[in-house]
Amino acid sequence: MPDRFEVRIGEYESTRLGIEQLTPRDVDRLGALQARGCLTLAADRTGWRLKADATVGVLVLDRVRLVVEPKFAIPGRQLMSWLAYALGTPIATTARRWATGPDGYADLVAAALLEECEKLVREGLRRDYVRRQSLEPVLRGRLDAAAQATLRYGQLDRLYVRAFVRETDIWDNRVLGSALRVALTLTADSDLARDLHGIAGAFPPAATPNAALGALDRTQYTRLNARYRAAHTWARLLLRGGGVTDLLTDRGTSAGGLLLAMPALWEAVVRRLGTEAAAFLGGHALPSGGRTGITVRGDLGNNSAFRPDLLLSLPVPDTADHVLLPVDAKYKRYDRHGVGAGDVHQLLTYCAGYAASDTPSAVIVHPRPGGYTRRTLQVRGPRGGLGTIHVLGIDTHARPERATEWVRTALP
Structure with a gap:
């Protein structure tokens, strides 16, 4: 990989770039990322102003290597545990390369793919x-x-x-060959790059990354290729540039970057936490759209809708009834400041639409490094209570299994 000028910023932070540091191709790529809400690029008289949104990772441009660091400091092993938990992918218990390093997510995901590919080679590639x-x-x-x-x-x-x-020249192996070569362009760690290069020779590449992505979208898992599922999950993350269908972004970015949309990732974590907690109590998750959605009709333009990130159906003790509980994931530091008025209004709408009329309640789940917290907001009007909002701060340094217990005990 040619030497590039490295620029480091945090989520929601900005930096200045000289007019000569971005090529026309870089400007086009950054413009496409801006259209997806990943960052903001603005020109001025002396160059460019680049501002990151709620997106972290690495973007390799022609002359610049941009590293966007997360605002929540999470050790490497814990980060991979949460990411794997959100993706529903098992991770190796002896992932020796998952130490938090200066290159952040890109090297962690590349190391996860490497671990899975090495395991497949040891077991023998599928033919x-x-x-x-x-x-x-x-x-x-x-x-x-x-x-x-x-x-x-x-x-x-x-x-x-x-x-x-x-x-072995089949699509199950080709997509991994393509992903390993993409990972090589992203990592700056020489030891990791050496290992990636060594294992890449065992996997035939696809003609293009897009061809590999198309094959991944068509893949059906059976007992013959089920062991490839975890490796394919990390490969999809790299090939989409951080985007995963129905998880992070719809399309992702082209190869050359690994950018993770943190709010969407946190929503995926909360959806799984709530679903598993409800299942333990005999409940289940419901779709928040369609017949169970909250819609607004009659206004100018198209109809709009209110959709919580998770809608749980929970049994009422000693009865055959169920109550609906809306849960919303907020990627905000609600351990440092109060819940915003906009979020209170949103959760009260969920209370009115889903909760029982006598005990309307909803749940906010936010990340909180350093410990678990729980507080309850009582919203009242002149004629009585309007709703109860339970605010749960999940310790991102803990194991996902422990977080499931916290959510389960906090469900009203």
Whole structure:
């Protein structure tokens, strides 16, 4: 990887770049990321002003290597535990490379992919039958009569044949080969780069990263390739540049960057925490759209909707009834300041739409490094209570399993 000028900023922070530091291709890429809400790029008389939003990771440009650091300091192993938890992917218990380093998420995800690929190589890569055409001295498979007549002009000393050959050059392995090569362009750690380069030779690459992504979207897992699921999850994250369908972004970015949208990642964590906590109590998650959605009609323009990040159906003790509990994930430092008026209004709308009329309640779940907290907001009007909002601060230094216990005990 050629030497690039490294720029480090934090979430919501900004920096200045000289006019010569960004090429026209860089400006186009940053403009596409701005359209997705990842960052803001503005030109001035002397250069560029670049501001990060709630996005962290690494972006490798032509002349600049941009590192966006998270506002919540999380050790590397814990970070991977939470990311794997959100993705529903098991992680190796002996991930030796997951120490928090100066390169942040990009090296951590690359190391996770490396661990899974090394495991697959040790177990033996999956092989399948692939149709091949070759020129052979004897008939193997089926004779390609058209090729024999047009290319050999009737000569029979060598035959054009079509046969199925069992080999590792299949899509399950190609997507990993492509992802390993993308990871090589992102990492700045020499030891990690050496290991990635060494293992990449065992995996055939796809023609393009887009072809690999298309194959991942079409992949169906069976008992034959189920062991590839974890490696494919990390490969998808790298190939999409941080975007994962239905998790972080719809499309992600092109190869050359790994940017994670932290609010969407936290929403995925909270959805799984709440779903597992509700299941322990005999409840389950419900879709918050369609017939169970809160809609606004009759205004100018299109109809709008209020959708909580998670809607739980919980059993009422000693009855056959269930109550609905809306849960909203907030990627905010509500351990340092009070809940904003806009969020209170939003949660009261959820209370009115979903909760029981006699005990309307909702839950906010926010990250809090350094310990678990719980507080309750009572919202009252002249005629009585309007709703109860439970505010849970989940310790991001703890294990996800421990966080599930906190959420379960806090469910009203």
